[in-house]
Amino acid sequence: MAKQQPRVGSNSRIAGVVLALAIVGAPSMIYYHLVLFIPRSHEIAAASGLGGGYSWGNDFHPVWLTTRQALVEHTDPYSPEMTRQLQSGVFGRALDPHNPHDPPAQYREYAYPAITALVMWPAALIPFPQLRILLAVLLPLLTIITLGLWSRALEWQLSATWFSVTIVLTLTSYPILEALFAEQLGLFAALFLAGAALAIREERFMLAGALSSLTLIKPETSSLAVFYLLLWSFSVRRRAHFWQGFAIVSFALLTASLLIWPHWIFEWIHIVLGYSRYAMPPLIQVLLGKNTPAYIGRSISAGFIAAAVVLAWRYRLSSQDSPRFWLTLSLILAITSVAVLPGQAIYDHTILLPGIFLVLIHRQELSAAGRVSRMLLYPGALLLFWPWIMSPVVLILRHWIPSAVSHSSLLALPIRSAAPLPFAVLALLWWTSKLSVANSTAA
Numbered sequence: 001m002a003k004q005q006p007r008v009g010s011n012s013r014i015a016g017v018v019l020a021l022a023i024v025g026a027p028s029m030i031y032y033h034l035v036l037f038i039p040r041s042h043e044i045a046a047a048s049g050l051g052g053g054y055s056w057g058n059d060f061h062p063v064w065l066t067t068r069q070a071l072v073e074h075t076d077p078y079s080p081e082m083t084r085q086l087q088s089g090v091f092g093r094a095l096d097p098h099n100p101h102d103p104p105a106q107y108r109e110y111a112y113p114a115i116t117a118l119v120m121w122p123a124a125l126i127p128f129p130q131l132r133i134l135l136a137v138l139l140p141l142l143t144i145i146t147l148g149l150w151s152r153a154l155e156w157q158l159s160a161t162w163f164s165v166t167i168v169l170t171l172t173s174y175p176i177l178e179a180l181f182a183e184q185l186g187l188f189a190a191l192f193l194a195g196a197a198l199a200i201r202e203e204r205f206m207l208a209g210a211l212s213s214l215t216l217i218k219p220e221t222s223s224l225a226v227f228y229l230l231l232w233s234f235s236v237r238r239r240a241h242f243w244q245g246f247a248i249v250s251f252a253l254l255t256a257s258l259l260i261w262p263h264w265i266f267e268w269i270h271i272v273l274g275y276s277r278y279a280m281p282p283l284i285q286v287l288l289g290k291n292t293p294a295y296i297g298r299s300i301s302a303g304f305i306a307a308a309v310v311l312a313w314r315y316r317l318s319s320q321d322s323p324r325f326w327l328t329l330s331l332i333l334a335i336t337s338v339a340v341l342p343g344q345a346i347y348d349h350t351i352l353l354p355g356i357f358l359v360l361i362h363r364q365e366l367s368a369a370g371r372v373s374r375m376l377l378y379p380g381a382l383l384l385f386w387p388w389i390m391s392p393v394v395l396i397l398r399h400w401i402p403s404a405v406s407h408s409s410l411l412a413l414p415i416r417s418a419a420p421l422p423f424a425v426l427a428l429l430w431w432t433s434k435l436s437v438a439n440s441t442a443a
Helices: 012-047 061-073 080-091 114-119 121-125 128-153 160-171 174-182 186-201 205-217 219-235 237-260 264-277 283-288 294-314 323-339 346-361 363-367 371-397 409-415 420-442
Strands: none
Touching (some): 012 160, 012 174, 012 371, 012 409, 061 114, 061 121, 061 128, 114 121, 114 205, 114 264, 128 160, 128 174, 128 186, 128 346, 174 186, 174 346, 186 205, 186 219, 186 346, 205 219, 205 237, 219 237, 219 346, 237 264, 283 420, 294 323, 323 346, 323 420, 346 363, 346 420, 363 371, 363 420, 371 420
16 A cells, blocks of 8 residues: 555655754753653652652553562452552552542552563563663664554555654654653553554464454553454454464463452452543543533543444455555554543553554645645644654743743643644544545545
8 A cells, every 4th residue: 555655755845854853853852851841740749749759660660560579479469458559669658548639549550451460570570670771771672663563564665764763753752752751561562563463464363363462461552453453353264363363362361360360350340440530531531621521521432432343343344455454443543542541641642653654654645635634634744743843942942931931831832732643643544534435436
């Protein structure tokens, strides 16, 4: 599909703009995030008495501690005692249910399925101070591999120069910087998903199914996509190796985890059902605002999820060699980002990578398709590149802006596009899908 597209470097003006952003914006984003944004976040946490724990690596610490305790002491990862230990690691102390300034007492419960501990058990053998240094080197490399896997799966032909620019801009994007600093488990899930995508492209369906099963170490990021891929594999006999590979790995992980923690499924479901008490709702509900009744936001989120199910059913017969298959998979991942993931989970927006790549692949088609396409494409491009545009501006202006302002409106400027970007990607993918259908009908 992408073989018919011109190389990105064919447009010299775009090349000049993106290269300038990479040269100027990328270092600015790193400085902004590590020197301005993160310290300010630490100040806010310290003012609330919650700044004494791990900050760098705080999202991997619960996985490490839970797995280590399970290996050494066979501790129940979902017990109240484990929750207090996890809170102490992240905040420096356990949360006090009687302190009105503290988050709810259940905050930072272990919310992953127990299979996550099995997949990540080698990490528990390393002391955490050394582990987070290792992850600081490993996770950027895994992210680069993820980019390469997606570009090959989508058959997006990039020169070495352009792929290097893509790497630099991806690693210095706000979602990835957040994920790298927190050492997010979602980066592993993103790698497994990208690997599964390439395996599907190459018709290595057993491997693709096995890797898709591993994405469920963080199920909220991939469940809808895995549902589509399973439905897709059930629909054509020669794809059966996909669901068989998925079933074999899933069964092995489930059996092993139940042998270690016989009751974990019920405990995990209980925690997941209570997660909404202290987590932000999905982006769709955040966008509606606090004054909108919760049932309306939930209904809209459910509608988007239902739309993903309909898409999965309608295009279950699509070949992995067709644009329709990849558009459907990317659309479902974009729906996941706005209707399933919690609003604060910007670090999990790695699942938008295939959608962004597809929009870039089809950008000339979109630009030539009329006013509506351009009204979606150009604001979407601005949202995508906004952080690299605004971070140098913030670094320059902060010396002339009063500190009270720089800590609020000015400081937040580079990350203002983080929440609307998934909606822009979703809209562009939907419009690209419509154009694809129209072109197919005309042909």
